[in-house]
Amino acid sequence: MLDVYAEVRAPLLHLANYAVSSFGERLDRHGAEPGFQAVLAYAGEHPVGYAYGNRIEDGDRYWQRMDPAPSETYTEQPVVALKEIGVRPSWRGTGVARRIHDRLLAGRDEPYVTLMVNPAVGDGKVHALYQSWGYKDIGHSQPSPTSPRLTVMVRPTR
Template sequence: MTADIELRHYTTHQAAHLRPLLLDVYAEVHAKAAETDPFCAVDPFAEGLDSWSARPGWSCIIGYDNGQPAGYAYGAPLPPGSRWWGGLLTTVPADTIAETGTRTYALSELMVRTPWRKTGTAQRLHNALLAPRPEERATLLVDQDHPKVHALYESWGWKTLGDLRPRIPDAPLFHAMLLNLPQH
């Protein structure tokens, strides 16, 4: 596959139209994990997708290679009183996790189909999703069973805030990470 990926930007207005594609890519990328891990099954992901894509400020980038979806990334700003930090197991100052609705963009999903891995596609999706964001920072969660993914995010400038277990059935232990975003 080529690294000549066309990036298309979407908002919550296109979410219903995108849903089948996003679910198909997810099912393909997580097929093996879903065989043994209920957290990786398509149905819980679909519920999460529906919740995320209905949020104000939701944005999505899909990368296409000759019409084929290579991968995508999406997220949304954290609202005031966000439940995002509810499962934080590491003690941090309260102001670190105080949300205003415009402070933090949560990168909820970033996935690349196998043929496009190790081509720079993940970083292009990541950068395209975050570049226009007006928030001061971004956050994401990395499964602690994936140290290579954690190291990749660190190489892109992300810093680990602490351990977090979402209050979602069968959720694994994650590293909560933060990235300062350029101010526009």
């Protein structure tokens, strides 16, 4: 997954929050959290994309850092947080990201899925893509001092 991440985020790797080592630390932390699940997409034996997430509940730091505070609709029961999704540049525009996303959510019991997106990435195209998948903006968050201000989005899991 680290190799795919490095290629996916290549233009941003010079920024502390996007460094491969920072991603590795986040992946280790997230992998130990409740409900962690990852999906990897392959073309033959070559990994081309990934997504992972975990379950979050009311009081989770994910929600605590959000402005404005999230609606009880999203915090009254666990939701799945899509923490990362990435597809190698040569595979973008092929539907791989959507298939990885949908596969990750297919077996989840949580009623909602949330994610954070940098609205500047791809000149807003990534944010617009998530909107086309049914996500809506519900606030903002800055998960760490080195991260950009992110838009928090949510949609029903199914």
